[in-house]
Amino acid sequence: MAGAIGLSGVGMRGKRELVSDLSAATGLTWLLEHTPRRPVLMILNYHRIGDPNATEYDPGLFSCTAGEFDWQIAYLKRRYRMTTLDEVLGLLSGEGLLTEPRVLITFDDGYIDNYQLAYPVLRRHGVQGVFFLPTGFVGTPRVPWWDEIAYMVKRSRRTRFHLDYPQPQDFDLDVGGIATSIRNILRLYKQPAMRDATRFVEQLERACDSARPGNDAQRCFLDWNEAREMQQGGMAFGSHTHNHEILSKLPVQGQLEELRVSRETLQKELGRNIDTLAYPVGARDTFSEETVSALRQAKYRAAFSFYGGFNAAGSIAPFDVRRCGVDQQSRKRLRLQTAIGSHAGNMWF
Numbered sequence: 001m002a003g004a005i006g007l008s009g010v011g012m013r014g015k016r017e018l019v020s021d022l023s024a025a026t027g028l029t030w031l032l033e034h035t036p037r038r039p040v041l042m043i044l045n046y047h048r049i050g051d052p053n054a055t056e057y058d059p060g061l062f063s064c065t066a067g068e069f070d071w072q073i074a075y076l077k078r079r080y081r082m083t084t085l086d087e088v089l090g091l092l093s094g095e096g097l098l099t100e101p102r103v104l105i106t107f108d109d110g111y112i113d114n115y116q117l118a119y120p121v122l123r124r125h126g127v128q129g130v131f132f133l134p135t136g137f138v139g140t141p142r143v144p145w146w147d148e149i150a151y152m153v154k155r156s157r158r159t160r161f162h163l164d165y166p167q168p169q170d171f172d173l174d175v176g177g178i179a180t181s182i183r184n185i186l187r188l189y190k191q192p193a194m195r196d197a198t199r200f201v202e203q204l205e206r207a208c209d210s211a212r213p214g215n216d217a218q219r220c221f222l223d224w225n226e227a228r229e230m231q232q233g234g235m236a237f238g239s240h241t242h243n244h245e246i247l248s249k250l251p252v253q254g255q256l257e258e259l260r261v262s263r264e265t266l267q268k269e270l271g272r273n274i275d276t277l278a279y280p281v282g283a284r285d286t287f288s289e290e291t292v293s294a295l296r297q298a299k300y301r302a303a304f305s306f307y308g309g310f311n312a313a314g315s316i317a318p319f320d321v322r323r324c325g326v327d328q329q330s331r332k333r334l335r336l337q338t339a340i341g342s343h344a345g346n347m348w349f
């Protein structure tokens with residue numbers, strides 16, 4: 001975890017960690033933790049749990065290790081009231097009242113480690129996690145494009161290579177390091193000029209002289225039996241669309257289709273009403289007013305974004321419920337983040 005950080009070359013992330021160290025050392029974090037707090041709904045979002053160095057896929061998706069997750073849940077439970085999806089829906093419909101800080105734990109994408117590593121921790125602590133599943137991925141051997149790219153780069157037979165599309169760029173794995181190179185290649189893929197995914201992946205395959213994941217590759221996603229077992233154990237589920245498409249990029253009909261198919265699939269497989277969605281990617285520009293009316297039409301009651309911020313009592317927008325990501329921050333920083341959030345109501349540090 002990011003604990004000891006040198007002074008040179010620290011980015012925004014490093015600066016936040018330094019401030020967190022300072023705040024803990026001076027007792028400010030402790031003071032914030034022990035003074036009266038505001039009613040605020042703090043929703044944390046995770047993707048993968050485990051060791052980012054041990055995966056053959058994208059290490060950037062790992063929120064924390066299983067040990068850290070256990071510490072985080074124990075800490076949050078000690079300091080805050082942990083809440084459930086039903087309670088949040090109650091707050092949104094005005095049935096419940098927010099009188100103190102509450103914390104909701106959520107996961108996006110439905111990776112297999114959510115079942116193998118996160119679920120046992122949550123069950124042991126008696127805390128509900130809400131898992132947003134892209135239904136087209138559940139129970140399939142599918143490897144998403146970001147993991148496919150990471151897989152090929154990690155198995156590259158060349159340390160230096162060149163990509164032409166969507167724009168020329170050179171890569172040197174020895175100089176840049178594997179993790180940074182993967183991040184830069186993913187960034188290239190996400191550029192608006194990149195319109196032909198097959199062309200992009202094929203050129204990377206040639207450039208690295210490595211193959212895409214085959215049938216013997218590790219399974220990425222949990223299956224329906226595992227989801228049902230988690231539901232039995234108190235976990236809750238929502239939609240993350242069917243194909244993990246950015247909704248605002250689709251025509252209205254396409255958005256409606258993604259919302260309907262995923263909701264119907266989840267309801268059929270889990271035998272429960274599905275009322276909520278987490279927007280894929282979740283930035284402000286990934287959903288629009290059109291998306292919100294499509295959500296209403298498809299009978300969703302709430303949707304969760306992912307660009308930061310907490311939800312202060314009385315100002316929670318049902319189709320833009322704010323969430324903050326857990327991204328390998330230190331314990332000190334998580335303590336400070338939630339302590340500030342529970343005072344300021346809508347601030348993420």
Ligand SMILES: [Zn+2]
Binds near residue numbers: 109
């Ligand atoms: Zn996602």
